[in-house]
Amino acid sequence: MSGGLAVSRLGKSYRRYEQRWHRLCEWLSAGRVAWHQDFWALREVTFSVASGESVGIIGLNGAGKTTLLKILTGTTQPTEGHVEIAGRVASLLELGIGFHPDFSGRQNAVMAGQLMGVPVQDLAALMPDIEGFAEIGQYIDQPVRTYSTGMAVRLAFSVATAARPEVLIIDETLSVGDAYFQHKCIRRIKDFQRAGTTILFVSHDPTAVKTLCGRALLLEGGRLIQDGPPDHVLDYYNAMIAKREANQEILQAEGAGRPKTTRSGSFEARIAEVDLLGADGRPARAFTVGERGRVRARIEFASPVLAPTIGILIRDRVGNDVFGTNSFYVAPIEDACEPGDDLTVEFDIDLNLGAGTYTLTIAVHSDATHLAGNYDWWDKVIGFQIVPGSESSFIGSAWLPVRLRVERQGRTITSARRGAGERA
Amino acid sequence: MKLAGRFTALWVYRGFVLGMVARDFRGRYLGSVLGASWAVLNPLAQILIYTLVFSRVMHARLPDIQDTLAYSLFLCAGLLTWSYFVEVLLRSQTVFLEQANMLKKVSFPRITLPSYVFLSASVNFAIVWGLFLGFLLVSGRWPGWVLVALVPLLILQQVLAAGLGLALGVANVFFRDVGQAVGVGLQFWFWLTPIVYPIGTVPEFARGLITWNPLYPLIASYQRIIVEHQWPVWSHLWPVCILATAAAVVSETMFRHLAGAMVDEL
Numbered sequence: 001m002s003g004g005l006a007v008s009r010l011g012k013s014y015r016r017y018e019q020r021w022h023r024l025c026e027w028l029s030a031g032r033v034a035w036h037q038d039f040w041a042l043r044e045v046t047f048s049v050a051s052g053e054s055v056g057i058i059g060l061n062g063a064g065k066t067t068l069l070k071i072l073t074g075t076t077q078p079t080e081g082h083v084e085i086a087g088r089v090a091s092l093l094e095l096g097i098g099f100h101p102d103f104s105g106r107q108n109a110v111m112a113g114q115l116m117g118v119p120v121q122d123l124a125a126l127m128p129d130i131e132g133f134a135e136i137g138q139y140i141d142q143p144v145r146t147y148s149t150g151m152a153v154r155l156a157f158s159v160a161t162a163a164r165p166e167v168l169i170i171d172e173t174l175s176v177g178d179a180y181f182q183h184k185c186i187r188r189i190k191d192f193q194r195a196g197t198t199i200l201f202v203s204h205d206p207t208a209v210k211t212l213c214g215r216a217l218l219l220e221g222g223r224l225i226q227d228g229p230p231d232h233v234l235d236y237y238n239a240m241i242a243k244r245e246a247n248q249e250i251l252q253a254e255g256a257g258r259p260k261t262t263r264s265g266s267f268e269a270r271i272a273e274v275d276l277l278g279a280d281g282r283p284a285r286a287f288t289v290g291e292r293g294r295v296r297a298r299i300e301f302a303s304p305v306l307a308p309t310i311g312i313l314i315r316d317r318v319g320n321d322v323f324g325t326n327s328f329y330v331a332p333i334e335d336a337c338e339p340g341d342d343l344t345v346e347f348d349i350d351l352n353l354g355a356g357t358y359t360l361t362i363a364v365h366s367d368a369t370h371l372a373g374n375y376d377w378w379d380k381v382i383g384f385q386i387v388p389g390s391e392s393s394f395i396g397s398a399w400l401p402v403r404l405r406v407e408r409q410g411r412t413i414t415s416a417r418r419g420a421g422e423r424a
Numbered sequence: 425m426k427l428a429g430r431f432t433a434l435w436v437y438r439g440f441v442l443g444m445v446a447r448d449f450r451g452r453y454l455g456s457v458l459g460a461s462w463a464v465l466n467p468l469a470q471i472l473i474y475t476l477v478f479s480r481v482m483h484a485r486l487p488d489i490q491d492t493l494a495y496s497l498f499l500c501a502g503l504l505t506w507s508y509f510v511e512v513l514l515r516s517q518t519v520f521l522e523q524a525n526m527l528k529k530v531s532f533p534r535i536t537l538p539s540y541v542f543l544s545a546s547v548n549f550a551i552v553w554g555l556f557l558g559f560l561l562v563s564g565r566w567p568g569w570v571l572v573a574l575v576p577l578l579i580l581q582q583v584l585a586a587g588l589g590l591a592l593g594v595a596n597v598f599f600r601d602v603g604q605a606v607g608v609g610l611q612f613w614f615w616l617t618p619i620v621y622p623i624g625t626v627p628e629f630a631r632g633l634i635t636w637n638p639l640y641p642l643i644a645s646y647q648r649i650i651v652e653h654q655w656p657v658w659s660h661l662w663p664v665c666i667l668a669t670a671a672a673v674v675s676e677t678m679f680r681h682l683a684g685a686m687v688d689e690l
Binding site for chain 1: 447451599685
């Protein structure tokens with residue numbers, strides 16, 4: 001079977017030394033003293049890919065994607081475990097490595113081909129095809145330093161894909177010039193795919209993975225945490241990881257100083273604390289569509305206030321009101337609050353919102369609206385983000401329940417319920 | 425990778441190695457009008473300076489030898505071979521760092537890099553030495569059959585150079601101090617080897633020191649062949665034989681164990 005690959009219990013650790021001479025001490029002691037710390041970039045990764053399969057590899061930066069690819073292409077050795085690959089591996093990770101600016105395109109093409117292990121005779125036979133595909137015309141015999149960036153990349157791509165490899169590794173960040181050539185490259189990759197080349201595709205772009213791959217692997221923290229159909233894996237990625245990432249980013253930004261917010265009122269009652277919590281009861285700033293969030297606030301009183309109203313308002317990125325409500329409409333507070341009193345208010349909301357960024361505004365006032373007596377109005381106190389989850393695709397800022405039924409000559413040909421509650 | 429496997433890989437990548445040698449050679453003269461003729465003009469000038477300046481201008485003489493050109497030949501015999509030794513040593517020592525980009529991004533047999541450096545230096549030496557032999561022929565000082573002895577001597581010398589160079593080259597990736605230290609060390613080594621001065625001019629105590637220099641018997645043999653047209657004293661070459669073998673074994677071991685880890689350091 002050519003083009004198949006099997007990876008078992010793969011691990012890669014990098015040694016970290018605090019000081020350069022620590023390594024020297026370690027070497028001189030012949031392994032009796034350990035001065036380094038192991039940093040595992042990849043651990044216990046096991047999977048196999050059948051010949052001709054196309055697999056997307058996804059994960060955040062630092063998840064171990066690059067390390068895995070480096071091991072698969074053979075540039076770096078695994079610390080533990082092993083890799084078996086049947087056939088020649090070509091990678092489109094770095095194009096134009098080994099190009100020398102002072103040599104002609106043809107000479108560089110031959111050199112780059114040899115660097116990939118293609119024999120000279122074969123290269124001579126492939127040369128017309130390389131020239132033709134790169135479409136650089138007479139420039140092929142000019143020094144590469146006279147090329148535009150696009151021309152150099154085109155030539156490099158042509159060389160890298162001149163002979164069909166059994167395994168092809170592609171990085172999404174691969175940019176091969178203009179749209180025309182980009183399409184040509186994709187066509188060539190798809191031709192390889194049809195001819196039975198195994199493809200490993202690294203990407204952040206869900207649509208690209210879905211269109212090109214029949215399977216996806218999700219790496220996180222150096223481990224393989226999901227392996228399955230792209231839809232399933234990407235949903236998981238979006239829901240769990242993109243959310244966590246956004247969450248951390250916003251919380252970190254808050255830690256570094258909250259965005260400028262306006263606060264106004266007479267402050268007879270005052271919002272002492274406010275936070276947005278996730279399902280686990282911890283502060284959260286990113287939610288998947290439809291996830292439940294909890295706004296918790298603590299109100300303190302400086303003067304006696306009869307029947308205060310606490311209200312919240314969610315606005316979208318550009319400041320349009322998306323949703324707002326208050327305690328008067330939901331569950332009125334009828335108590336007379338005294339100075340020194342302390343109210344804790346919790347709003348649980350199913351965030352049936354479209355993906356995007358939103359802000360939360362909170363206020364304490366005297367009536368159904370804040371127009372009568374405004375005690376404390378805290379504008380845009382918290383920013384949060386909604387990320388796509390596993391729901392079916394939609395656009396807009398509201399996630400509304402939908403039921404679709406299509407009849408053809410009186411016979412239902414398709415019907416489904418989607419939207420809020422679809423996962424319930 | 426096993427030793428045999430490495431040779432196989434080298435054979436498969438011979439096109440690449442030769443291509444790198446050619447690129448190295450052509451790259452140096454690219455864009456110049458005279459092109460590869462510079463490869464000849466340069467060493468030619470070097471040889472002429474040594475021979476003419478020392479024999480005609482400075483009237484340098486070797487003790488006990490009447491020939492006016494003797495010192496010049498003596499100098500060339502030691503200096504040209506020493507340069508070959510140093511070129512391989514220094515370039516193997518930095519080749520992994522120079523080609524770091526390629527090593528990090530492309531998977532290919534690492535051994536091709538020191539190999540191309542070795543071949544490239546050998547091409548340069550062949551040109552210089554060819555010119556020098558031509559000069560010997562023209563000036564009527566052709567040593568004759570003793571020249572055959574150069575072959576085993578040069579092989580021995582270059583095994584030592586390649587072994588040391590590879591070991592230092594690998595070490596240099598992990599400790600950049602190695603590169604600096606070698607530069608300093610080579611200066612001492614040069615002046616502790618009787619290349620520009622005959623051993624006879626050295627005081628007694630220093631002579632004892634110099635006999636410990638592994639390159640001394642080699643350089644002395646070249647000078648003996650070129651100047652005196654005598655066969656080398658083979659028995660003096662045992663220590664350098666052992667040293668070259670040791671260097672080869674050590675470098676091979678280091679390379680086998682550390683070639684993989686090298687990429688992570690670059």
